[in-house]
Amino acid sequence: MSRSTGIARLFHELGHWTGHATRLGRDQTGSFGSKDYGREELVAEMAGAFICAALGIVPSVRHADYIGSWLQIIREDNRAILRAASAASKAADYILACRDTASTGLDVAGEDEADGFELEGRLAA
DSSP states (O other), X not given: OOHHHHHHHHHXXXXXXXXXXXXXXXXXXXXXXXXXXXXXXXXXXXXXXXXXXXXXXXXXXXXXXXXXXXXXXXXXXXXXXXXXXXXXXXXXXXXXXXXXXXXXXOOSSOOTTTTTOOXXXXXXX
């Protein structure tokens, strides 16, 4: 796996991390293969892409079958992509704010230790 692909994957997973109730509070109850699960995957993937773009990272494209799982959601709801982009933008902003916090030493969120995940310093440039 290339370094940029690994970084993109990390940002995708951090996109999911922002959905926790103590952060941006997205519904993450969907089981694998459900529409709710697909919506969350779309948000996380878009958040990862937004962060990569903001940081000048060029990741590889995800596999067609992975992206294909979102097509049904988008076909059934013509506003799904807009809602996902909005949620992804908020997630990307949250993660980039954590990066800025780590580099300045200021505590923005304050809940990072509550769930056993310490973010400070991990996103520092």
